[in-house]
Amino acid sequence: MTRTVVESRSKTVTIGFDQPFCVIGERINPTGRKKLAAELEAGDFSTVEKDALEQVACGALMLDVNAGVVYNSNPNPNETEPPLMRSIIELVQGLVDVPLCIDSSVPDALEAGLAAAHGRPLLNSVTGEEERMERVLPLVKKYNVPVVAISNDDTGISEDPEVRFAVAKKIVERAADFGIPAHDIVVDPLVMPIGAMATAGQQVFALVRKLREELKVNTTCGASNISFGLPNRHGINAAFLPMAISAGMTSAIMNPVRPQEMEAIRAANLLMNNDAHGAAWIRANKPPAVEGEAQAGRGGREGRRRRRERG
Amino acid sequence: MTRTVVESRSKTVTIGFDQPFCVIGERINPTGRKKLAAELEAGDFSTVEKDALEQVACGALMLDVNAGVVYNSNPNPNETEPPLMRSIIELVQGLVDVPLCIDSSVPDALEAGLAAAHGRPLLNSVTGEEERMERVLPLVKKYNVPVVAISNDDTGISEDPEVRFAVAKKIVERAADFGIPAHDIVVDPLVMPIGAMATAGQQVFALVRKLREELKVNTTCGASNISFGLPNRHGINAAFLPMAISAGMTSAIMNPVRPQEMEAIRAANLLMNNDAHGAAWIRANKPPAVEGEAQAGRGGREGRRRRRERG
Numbered sequence: 166m167t168r169t170v171v172e173s174r175s176k177t178v179t180i181g182f183d184q185p186f187c188v189i190g191e192r193i194n195p196t197g198r199k200k201l202a203a204e205l206e207a208g209d210f211s212t213v214e215k216d217a218l219e220q221v222a223c224g225a226l227m228l229d230v231n232a233g234v235v236y237n238s239n240p241n242p243n244e245t246e247p248p249l250m251r252s253i254i255e256l257v258q259g260l261v262d263v264p265l266c267i268d269s270s271v272p273d274a275l276e277a278g279l280a281a282a283h284g285r286p287l288l289n290s291v292t293g294e295e296e297r298m299e300r301v302l303p304l305v306k307k308y309n310v311p312v313v314a315i316s317n318d319d320t321g322i323s324e325d326p327e328v329r330f331a332v333a334k335k336i337v338e339r340a341a342d343f344g345i346p347a348h349d350i351v352v353d354p355l356v357m358p359i360g361a362m363a364t365a366g367q368q369v370f371a372l373v374r375k376l377r378e379e380l381k382v383n384t385t386c387g388a389s390n391i392s393f394g395l396p397n398r399h400g401i402n403a404a405f406l407p408m409a410i411s412a413g414m415t416s417a418i419m420n421p422v423r424p425q426e427m428e429a430i431r432a433a434n435l436l437m438n439n440d441a442h443g444a445a446w447i448r449a450n451k452p453p454a455v456e457g458e459a460q461a462g463r464g465g466r467e468g469r470r471r472r473r474e475r476g
Numbered sequence: 477m478t479r480t481v482v483e484s485r486s487k488t489v490t491i492g493f494d495q496p497f498c499v500i501g502e503r504i505n506p507t508g509r510k511k512l513a514a515e516l517e518a519g520d521f522s523t524v525e526k527d528a529l530e531q532v533a534c535g536a537l538m539l540d541v542n543a544g545v546v547y548n549s550n551p552n553p554n555e556t557e558p559p560l561m562r563s564i565i566e567l568v569q570g571l572v573d574v575p576l577c578i579d580s581s582v583p584d585a586l587e588a589g590l591a592a593a594h595g596r597p598l599l600n601s602v603t604g605e606e607e608r609m610e611r612v613l614p615l616v617k618k619y620n621v622p623v624v625a626i627s628n629d630d631t632g633i634s635e636d637p638e639v640r641f642a643v644a645k646k647i648v649e650r651a652a653d654f655g656i657p658a659h660d661i662v663v664d665p666l667v668m669p670i671g672a673m674a675t676a677g678q679q680v681f682a683l684v685r686k687l688r689e690e691l692k693v694n695t696t697c698g699a700s701n702i703s704f705g706l707p708n709r710h711g712i713n714a715a716f717l718p719m720a721i722s723a724g725m726t727s728a729i730m731n732p733v734r735p736q737e738m739e740a741i742r743a744a745n746l747l748m749n750n751d752a753h754g755a756a757w758i759r760a761n762k763p764p765a766v767e768g769e770a771q772a773g774r775g776g777r778e779g780r781r782r783r784r785e786r787g
Binding site: 367370391400401407411432433443452 | 670671674675677678681702706707708711712714715716718719721722723739740742743744746747748749752753754757758761762763
């Protein structure tokens with residue numbers, strides 16, 4: 166059974182077919198978040214702190230950390246991103262104890278993150294591009310960490326799922342040449358928007374099944390991409406996630422603050438027999454203690470005393 | 477491609493892997509509904525009328541009709557159910573134009589329903605029990621209708637999905653002996669409560685996939701059974717249905733009045749590429765025209781006029 170083990174200083178999370186779905190919180194990422202980008206350039210980490218705490222409180226098992234901001238004062242991310250990645254990782258792992266996912270397209274930022282992170286973080290990511298594999302896979306080997314493998318290569322992102330499978334296979338094989346085992350590769354098969362490609366859902370489900378059955382690897386995705394451009398995106402995401410999970414998807418980089426998606430994942434864990442005795446489901450769906458009941462509960466002793474006083 | 481065609485007088489519904497999921501409304505059924513049972517014995521069909529209209533308005537593509545009430549005045553359903561089935565079917569098909577599913581364990585009630593129904597109803601059901609097959613399959617052949625095949629037999633309901641598959645296969649083969657094609661058999665693989673059997677979800681998904689791939693038959697189920705006994709049943713059902721659909725389930729007998737489940741099904745149709753151009757999804761999720769916006773829209777001419785009057 167394939168198991169990808171990630172660790173913080175004190176916590177171990179296992180990604181696997183027999184494990185609850187691994188929700189990787191996506192919020193600590195300045196891409197498309199102008200306010201956060203400006204804050205980071207000004208050295209203000211308050212939003213990062215809030216995002217770290219809130220995502221873990223909402224049930225994220227890991228946090229993705231992306232420091233991909235282009236400073237107004239310095240447009241070269243090769244210079245600015247590595248120290249920022251280090252700062253954010255140090256901050257986040259001081260606040261929460263979940264394992265981290267170090268997310269960058271700048272190799273030096275990946276290395277800075279690896280040097281700063283406690284335990285065994287997940288590296289995000291390598292692609293099937295030659296230059297990228299040659300730069301990132303040695304880091305994966307040196308630090309002995311698992312890595313997200315995105316199934317595009319020097320020819321770009323193929324619309325043909327067979328090509329995307331072949332790229333994933335190539336990365337797994339190249340990793341093996343470096344002595345990296347398949348269970349440390351978490352493949353991202355690339356989720357296309359269903360609004361742009363009507364077969365995007367079926368493609369991912371088939372691809373995830375094939376990756377599971379033939380390459381025996383864990384998988385991840387940017388889940389919300391499926392609903393891009395359509396109304397009621399949470400409704401689409403909340404059906405997509407259970408369908409992907411039943412096909413064999415074992416993790417996703419997503420927003421854990423959204424209750425509809427998180428409920429769908431808890432239900433899917435239950436339905437995949439990855440929630441022993443339904444304990445997590447029942448805990449999450451306990452009727453809230455209403456004031457009247459709490460009073461009735463206290464009422465036993467206090468109520469009797471008052472009645473006696475009155476009598 | 478497997479297609480099960482059902483018809484009312486004016487409407488054709490096709491159950492198939494390339495079709496939107498077929499929601500069969502379950503509400504017209506006195507089992508466990510004391511008030512409805514009492515009304516039916518008293519000849520009061522007002523709840524049936526309301527249930528028929530409401531279920532179709534909520535998106536049911538077919539309606540199940542079950543007349544399984546045990547009268548206080550006559551405890552023999554073999555006498556009371558056939559005329560009641562006929563009455564309800566005549567009433568319902570006078571109110572709504574969706575195809576019907578004739579649901580009874582009393583063979584004479586099935587036959588009374590077949591005689592009364594317009595078009596090509598779905599018969600519900602035959603099992604793998606010898607006596608039942610010998611009694612129901614000739615009706616299926618005589619009336620040239622599709623039939624729900626429940627995968628239990630004279631030995632009961634097996635907990636082993638392989639046995640349930642074998643029972644389904646036996647019914648399909650026996651039906652073939654009667655000249656009934658496999659595309660007119662809609663197999664119910666039997667959904668067990670996940671609270672009682674932790675593998676119930678995975679069992680159904682595997683069984684539906686095998687029924688689709690090997691027997692090439694359509695499938696149905698009593699969907700809400702999966703969540704029996706657990707809190708927040710709609711949350712479980714709303715994840716179960718997309719998972720079952722992605723495994724190949726093509727219909728369910730369920731309550732279409734529940735918005736959470738219906739939204740999950742619409743999203744699953746979209747994700748399975750059975751909602752051309754996302755038209756049904758977009759229609760169902762159009763933002764409602766709010767009063768303020770309508771006023772703003774009107775405001776162009778009227779607003780200017782008022783401003784002029786004020787000026």
